[in-house]
Structure formats: C-alpha cells, structure tokens
Amino acid sequence: MTEQNFDPKAATPFLCSRGHPGWLGLTYSDHGPDWVELELPWREDLIGDDGMRVLASGPILSLMDMASGLAIWRKMDAFQAIATLDLRVDYVRPAREGAHVFGRSQCYRVTRSAAFVRGLAHDGDTEDPVAHIQAVFMKIGGETRELPDG
Amino acid sequence: MVDALTPYAEALGIALEQWDGETPVYRVEFAETVEGRPEHYHGGATGGLLETAGYGVLRAELKKRGRAAMLKPINITVQYLSAGKSRTSYAKGRITKLGRRSANITVEAWQDDPARPIATAVMNVLMAAPD
Numbered sequence: 001m002t003e004q005n006f007d008p009k010a011a012t013p014f015l016c017s018r019g020h021p022g023w024l025g026l027t028y029s030d031h032g033p034d035w036v037e038l039e040l041p042w043r044e045d046l047i048g049d050d051g052m053r054v055l056a057s058g059p060i061l062s063l064m065d066m067a068s069g070l071a072i073w074r075k076m077d078a079f080q081a082i083a084t085l086d087l088r089v090d091y092v093r094p095a096r097e098g099a100h101v102f103g104r105s106q107c108y109r110v111t112r113s114a115a116f117v118r119g120l121a122h123d124g125d126t127e128d129p130v131a132h133i134q135a136v137f138m139k140i141g142g143e144t145r146e147l148p149d150g
Numbered sequence: 151m152v153d154a155l156t157p158y159a160e161a162l163g164i165a166l167e168q169w170d171g172e173t174p175v176y177r178v179e180f181a182e183t184v185e186g187r188p189e190h191y192h193g194g195a196t197g198g199l200l201e202t203a204g205y206g207v208l209r210a211e212l213k214k215r216g217r218a219a220m221l222k223p224i225n226i227t228v229q230y231l232s233a234g235k236s237r238t239s240y241a242k243g244r245i246t247k248l249g250r251r252s253a254n255i256t257v258e259a260w261q262d263d264p265a266r267p268i269a270t271a272v273m274n275v276l277m278a279a280p281d
Contacts, residue, residue, distance in 0.1 A: 019185035020192035023162075045161040049205075049221055056158035057223040058201050062194025084193035088227040 006073045008036045011147055021066050024059055035106040035119075036070040038063060042098050054094045055101060057131075060121050061089050063103035064133045072115040072137055075107035079147055081140040082115065090132045099123035101130060113139055159202040162195065166206075172214065173242055174206040180236045191234025191268075196259060199241045200271040201226060204255040207243035208275055219277035224252065228271045237261055239268065252276050 012028035015021060016038075024046075029037040040055075040063045048056030065084055073079050095101050104126065105119030115137045120129040155164060159176075162184065167177040178184060178199050186192030205221055212219055241259040253275045258267040 019182055020195045021186075023183040024194075045157045048156045048158055056156055056198075056201075057226070058158050058162070058194070058198030061197040061201070061226065061228075062192065065192070065194040065197070081187065083233060084228075084230045086227070086229055087193065087197065088225065090225040091223040094222070 006077050006079055008070045008074050011073070011079070012038065012070065014147060015070070016066070020062060024062055026063060026066055029102055030104075031070075031074060034071060034075045034108065035104060036067050036074055037102055037104040038067045038070070040101045040103065042100055053097045055099075057089070057091055060091070060095070060101060060103070060131055061087070063101060064089060064105060064119055064121060064131070065135070067103040067105040067119060068107070068117040068133070068135050068137065071105040071107040071117055071119070072110065075110055075115070082137045083140055085114070085136045085138045087135040088133060091130070092132060093128075093130060095121075095123045095130045105133065105135075115139065155202065156205075159198070162198050164199055164202050167240060170242060172210060173244070174203070174210055175240055175242045176203045176206060177238055177240045179238050184234075184239075185236075189236045191239065193228070193230060196230070196234050196239065196269050197226070197228050197271070199239055200228060200243075200257045200259050200269060201273065203241035203259070204243040204257045204271065204273045204275070207245060207257075208248075208253050208255060208277075211245055211248060212277070217277075218280045220280055222276040222278055224274035224276050226271055226273045228269060230269050232266075232268050234259075234268050235261060240264070243273075246272075250277075
C-alpha cells in the first residue's frame with residue numbers, strides 16, 4: 001500500500017491483528033471519504049460493573065480511539081504517526097447485552113499539526129447511539145509508517 | 151469488594167498496586183494487550199486504566215460511607231500528555247465532588263514519576279440505586 005492510498009478496509013486487518021486492538025478483536029465494518037466504522041464483537045470478559053451484564057465503557061473508548069485514527073488516515077490519505085491528544089466520550093445509554101458495538105468516527109478537519117474527529121458508537125441503529133465522542137489527535141513529526149502488502 | 155476489578159479491567163491486566171491512604175492505586179504492566187503503535191500504550195488502554203482508577207476511588211469512598219450504588223458512566227474526557235512507553239503504568243483517582251446522584255472524579259496516570267502524568271481524565275459517574 002502506498003501512502004497516497006490509505007484504504008481502511010485493507011489496513012484494518014493488519015492494524016487490528018495484534019496489540020490492544022487485536023486483543024479487543026476489532027474488525028472493519030464500513031468507511032467513506034472521511035469516516036471509518038469498526039466493529040467490536042461482544043465478549044463475556046469485557047463486561048463492566050458487577051451484577052450488570054453490560055459492556056464496560058473502556059472497550060468503547062478504545063473502539064472510538066481506533067476508528068478515529070483510521071478516519072484521520074483515510075482523510076489524510078496517508079499512514080502517518082498520530083497520537084491522541086484529547087478524547088471525550090459521552091455514554092448516552094448502555095449497549096444491549098450480547099450486542100456487537102460499532103464505532104463510527106469522522107475526521108472533519110486536518111491542519112498541519114492536528115486532526116479533529118467526532119463520532120458515535122451504536123449497536124445496530126445509528127439513530128439510537130450508545131455513545132458520542134469528540135477528539136483531537138496530533139501528528140507526530142514526519143514519520144510515515146509502512147503498511148505491508150503494497 | 152471494594153478492590154474487586156471489573157472483568158474488563160482484569161482481562162486488560164490491571165491490578166491493585168497499593169492503598170495510598172484511602173485511595174487505591176492501580177497498575178498495568180506493559181504487554182501486547184495494551185500496545186498501540188509499537189512499544190507504546192494504545193490510547194484506549196490508557197483510558198481503561200484511568201477509568202478503572204476512577205471507579206476504584208469512588209467505590210472505596212461509597213463503601214466508607216455505607217452507601218450502596220450501581221455505578222454507570224456518564225462521560226469521560228481524557229487528556230493524553232505524553233506517550234505511554236513500554237513499562238508499567240499507574241493510576242490514581244480523586245473525588246472532586248461527591249453528590250447524591252453523581253460524582254465528579256479526576257484521575258492521573260503516570261509511569262516513572264507521579265509528578266509527571268502521562269494522561270489525566272475527568273469523569274462524571276452516575277450512582278443509581280441498587281436493584
């Protein structure tokens with residue numbers, strides 16, 4: 001893959017093959033010119049508070065962080081190193097038990113040094129989200145990483 | 151159990167490090183489960199550690215006061231201050247305001263020096279009546 005053509009569908013399996021996103025089992029769901037949607041599968045051991053069989057908020061934060069990164073790379077059309085600067089998550093309702101959660105993030109502005117995103121998490125219906133997010137990422141000086149499989 | 155971790159926190163590798171007075175301090179060792187770009191923490195994993203420390207300090211305070219509540223997240227804002235490197239991270243929360251229905255909590259995460267946090271968070275948590 002060249003840096004002129006960042007394809008989220010092709011890149012997600014590699015980026016989510018290991019590390020934290022791999023542990024969560026994030027997979028590609030959909031994308032547009034400036035947005036990416038990832039899927040977080042339901043997992044018994046990712047539940048939060050005792051007594052409630054509801055997905056913890058942490059995995060949703062990770063899902064949105066990752067979807068936001070991919071949305072930025074899509075918008076920039078380059079796989080350049082970025083780091084989260086500020087991430088806000090509003091948890092508007094619990095995800096349904098056993099539901100897969102989708103995280104859709106849109107990069108609405110890229111400047112020379114920063115990238116701005118907004119997005120939502122839902123469990124099947126984008127009109128009835130689980131969470132809303134807003135975040136800012138910083139570009140990390142000049143590093144462009146290589147993805148395998150030209 | 152005040153120091154009981156959620157299944158999510160345990161699966162991520164978070165553990166109680168020590169009690170700093172009445173405040174629990176949590177740690178997570180660097181491992182592949184928390185890794186983002188090579189040799190660095192993923193922002194989501196750091197967020198999970200911060201959140202766990204936030205709930206931990208709130209549960210401890212509620213227990214001290216004899217209050218039972220189901221904790222539900224309202225929101226969290228995380229500030230990432232510097233890259234989390236490939237070593238142990240720690241986190242500790244402080245209750246800024248404990249209300250009847252909600253609590254406002256600030257949390258800091260650090261690696262080598264507690265005075266140089268790698269990330270901070272502000273959380274609002276709803277305390278619902280137990281079923």
